[in-house]
Amino acid sequence: MMTSQETRADTSPFRASVLTLYPEMFPGALGVSLAGRALGEGAWSLETLQIRDFAHDKHRSVDDTPAGGGAGMVMRADVLARAIDHASPEGDDRPRLLMSPRGKPLTQARVRELAAGPGVTILCGRFEGVDQRLIEARGLEEVSIGDYILSGGEPAALVLLDAVVRLLPGVMGNQASGDEESFEGGLLEHPHYTRPQEFEGRAIPEVLTSGNHAKIATWRRAEAERLTAERRPDLLPAAGQPVTK
Ligand code: SAH
Numbered sequence: 001m002m003t004s005q006e007t008r009a010d011t012s013p014f015r016a017s018v019l020t021l022y023p024e025m026f027p028g029a030l031g032v033s034l035a036g037r038a039l040g041e042g043a044w045s046l047e048t049l050q051i052r053d054f055a056h057d058k059h060r061s062v063d064d065t066p067a068g069g070g071a072g073m074v075m076r077a078d079v080l081a082r083a084i085d086h087a088s089p090e091g092d093d094r095p096r097l098l099m100s101p102r103g104k105p106l107t108q109a110r111v112r113e114l115a116a117g118p119g120v121t122i123l124c125g126r127f128e129g130v131d132q133r134l135i136e137a138r139g140l141e142e143v144s145i146g147d148y149i150l151s152g153g154e155p156a157a158l159v160l161l162d163a164v165v166r167l168l169p170g171v172m173g174n175q176a177s178g179d180e181e182s183f184e185g186g187l188l189e190h191p192h193y194t195r196p197q198e199f200e201g202r203a204i205p206e207v208l209t210s211g212n213h214a215k216i217a218t219w220r221r222a223e224a225e226r227l228t229a230e231r232r233p234d235l236l237p238a239a240g241q242p243v244t245k
Contacts, residue, residue, distance in 0.1 A: 015119030023048035077131035099153030103142030124153030186239030
């Protein structure tokens with residue numbers, strides 16, 4: 001029987017399948033610290049597929065020259081389709097993502113949605129990108145990690161998975177710290193301080209050592225609003241804040 005994927009099924013771990021020409025780049029940064037421990041404990045799983053294994057010709061070529069001419073190479077639709085169909089066969093309800101600078105910029109809201117789902121299949125582009133027909137035929141969701149160009153989708157996939165995995169149940173020791181991060185309330189986070197009480201002549205703001213929790217909360221909120229207005233005024237409307245200059 002099919003079960004609803006609206007909320008994370010506590011029992012089935014989040015499954016990530018990554019299609020890449022460089023499987024040796026994984027788990028990479030995701031093999032250490034919180035994500036690495038969670039991977040070891042089975043809180044999520046990671047499968048990498050070498051795209052080249054799905055090439056048919058004797059040179060195992062995965063790319064060809066762009067139709068219409070121009071510089072660079074384009075990844076072939078037929079080879080990629082075989083790889084995707086293997087990793088994500090019909091009935092697999094995990095979203096199929098293509099890391100792409102043309103995609104929708106990744107947000108914490110999308111990261112939360114992905115973390116609540118069964119997993120992801122991620123295609124990492126290389127060269128000039130992938131044949132448009134593959135994107136359409138396999139319903140790929142293009143996701144960007146920012147307005148700059150990487151040499152390949154692998155670092156972008158690592159970024160996306162890092163953001164998702166830390167939200168999986170049991171991955172972060174202190175769940176509360178996940179709820180107070182920048183963006184979670186629509187604002188950038190307030191500044192942090194810790195011992196020593198004085199550092200190179202700079203003291204910790206007095207309110208933070210006052211023990212007055214209401215005052216501390218008010219100060220933090222005000223700092224978050226001030227920083228957001230200063231650095232990211234574009235976030236204010238979504239955070240329910242008036243945009244003033
Ligand atoms: N010619 C393309 C860039 C290709 S970069 C263009 O101008 O749009 C090669 C691959 O790196 C892309 O296919 C994509 O998978 C990945 N990539 C590059 N920049 C990225 C970004 N900002 N976000 C996500 N993936 C990116």
